[in-house]
Amino acid sequence: MGGLKGRQTPHRRMKPSPLTALYNESIVAAMWKEGQMDAELRCVLKAAFPGEDARYFFAMSIGSAPEQADEGAALILEGTKTLTSSPFWDYPDGVIPFVxxxxxxxxxxxxxxxxxxxxxxxxxxFGAVTEDMAHAYGEGERTVEWWRRVMGEFYLASATxxxxxxxxxxxxxxxxxxxxRHL
Structure with missing residues (x-):
């Protein structure tokens, strides 16, 4: 994945990722047991948002490798990445994100x-992505053309x-x- 035009920062070199892209299946699987969030992560949320248990959802991570997760976290924490997309097959239990x-x-x-x-x-x-959505996705060139090409390849491989x-x-x-909350 290339960087933004005119801007060279290390985290822009990451490959596209799911939560598809935010919810990395291996990390989510490790963080959830019997449908419950890992106790350590629940403690993080309880400390930050006490009494809001009904709002606690999945752990989030970008990509399938530690370097991608670090880079994705940086994009999110700096406010560059504010949107993600996921196919329904990423939610086999049918529980999807909610406002x-x-x-x-x-x-x-x-x-x-x-x-x-x-x-x-x-x-x-998939075909409904707009320029605003591609920009908010925060990865790559942040254009519809880039998003369709790169994420299309990703979703095709994921579907297969x-x-x-x-x-x-x-x-x-x-x-x-x-x-x-920054931690």
């Missing part, structure tokens, strides 16, 4: 870096690995979020 949900942002060492709050959720087809079909009409869960 007001709180998640712990993890770095590549799986350490809490922040708390994010979901501010908006929409279900739209899940035994699913991917087309321009594949519904994605679009999640807007904001950082509510």
């Amino acid at each position: 007001g949900a709180l998640g712990v942002l993890l770095d590549g060492a799986r350490q809490p870096r922040g708390v994010v709050e979901t501010t908006r959720v929409e279900v739209l087809p 690995s899940h035994g699913a079909t991917f087309t321009e009409d594949t519904s994605l869960i679009w999640e807007w979020f904001r950082v509510v």
Whole structure:
């Protein structure tokens, strides 16, 4: 993934990622047991937002490698990345993000870096991405063309690995979020 035009920063070199891109399956699996958030992460949320248990959601991480998670966390914490998208196959239990949900942002060492709050959720087809959405996604060139090309390749590979079909009409869960606490 290339950097933003005219701006060279190390975290811009990361490869596109899911939560598809925010919820890395291996990290989420490690952080959840029997449908409950890992006790340590629940403590992080309880300390930051006591009495708000109904809002606690998944741990968040970008990418599939520690370096990507570090870079993704930086994009989120600096406010560059405020949107992500996920196919429904990333939520096998059917529990999807909801407005007001709180998640712990993890770095590549799986350490809490922040708390994010979901501010908006929409279900739209892959092909519905707009320039504003591609820009808010915060990765790569931040254009629709880049997003369709790179994320299209990612979703096609992801669909294949899940035994699913991917087309321009594949519904994605679009999640807007904001950082509510740096840790």
